[in-house]
Amino acid sequence: MPVQDALFRPVRAGNAFEETVERLMQAIRLGVVGPGERLPAERELATRLGVSRVTLREAIRSLQDAGYVESRRGRYGGTFVKSPVPVPAPDRRVDPEELADALTLRAAVETGAAECAAARALGPSDRRNLVARLTECRDATLEEYRRKDSRLHLAIAEATGSASLTAAVADARTRVNALLDRIPLLAPNLAHSNEQHEVIVAGIVAGEPEAARRAMAEHLDGTALLLRGFLS
Structure with a gap:
């Protein structure tokens, strides 16, 4: 199974927002989606995770506020991992x-x-x-x-x-x-x-x-x- 498929598998029902954040952070921290790379399209990602687009947007917005991703508009827009990825202070x-x-x-x-x-x-x-x-x-x-x-x-x-x-x-x-x-x-x-x-x-x-x-x-x-x- 490709790594992205393993990470972006359907989340459980009880804590959909929190688990979506965890999955996205795992993908970022493990380099599955590397610095400067784009996350899968919103519709595709919501389907793969088994969450509503509202839940996915809340998770992405939270990671954007925390400095891990950024949104870009236009033909080649989407959600991109920040480069460099923030790392915790020692x-x-x-x-x-x-x-x-x-x-x-x-x-x-x-x-x-x-x-x-x-x-x-x-x-x-x-x-x-x-x-x-x-x-x-x-x-x-x-x-x-x-x-x-x-x-x-x-x-x-x-x-x-x-x-x-x-x-x-x-x-x-x-x-x-x-x-x-x-x-x-x-x-x-x-x-x-x-x-x-x-x-x-x-x-x-x-x-x-x-x-x-x-x-x-x-x-x-x-x-x-x-x-x-x-x-x-």
């Missing part, structure tokens, strides 16, 4: 094992926290705290978003009633935040994250452990896709 490079370890820890403790919180009989204060943190995150500015996002995830951990699990989530989140600080904030991803937050909190408040766990797993997978795309 202090922003990530060891692949460090990245994998941080993502594995987060997946284990945060999906478990969502499940445990949903299985617990929540008091009024727990419910108020979850809803307040959810609203705070939804209304956050771009500059505030990661801090408010962290507060929501910690509120979910606190709703388990386990100090040890809350501490483990705080540790995992601290490590992931250090990685997130190395990649750009993408507005479509934040909007999608807020939608996923609503589903997670709804599952917890409704007392549905499996639904809350599944929703959290899908949410964390979206973040992992972006981190791997930009940092791997």
Whole structure:
């Protein structure tokens, strides 16, 4: 199978935007589409990835804003990889094992926290705290978003009633935040994250452990896709 076919295969449904960004970044970082070269035409690429053209355009616009691609008009126009391709500064490079370890820890403790919180009989204060943190995150500015996002995830951990699990989530989140600080904030991803937050909190408040766990797993997978795309 040609490398382009392997990279530009259909994405999964849950995190279409994030996985599209990851696929495009893989193609750029691996040199499958080299500096100065043009990405496949929009219609072709959307078909190969199995995403809508709206989703593809959002992904390309995000990479354009981050400085990885540029759009050119005219007969020979299209989306071209920047030359040279931006490379992370030495202090922003990530060891692949460090990245994998941080993502594995987060997946284990945060999906478990969502499940445990949903299985617990929540008091009024727990419910108020979850809803307040959810609203705070939804209304956050771009500059505030990661801090408010962290507060929501910690509120979910606190709703388990386990100090040890809350501490483990705080540790995992601290490590992931250090990685997130190395990649750009993408507005479509934040909007999608807020939608996923609503589903997670709804599952917890409704007392549905499996639904809350599944929703959290899908949410964390979206973040992992972006981190791997930009940092791997």
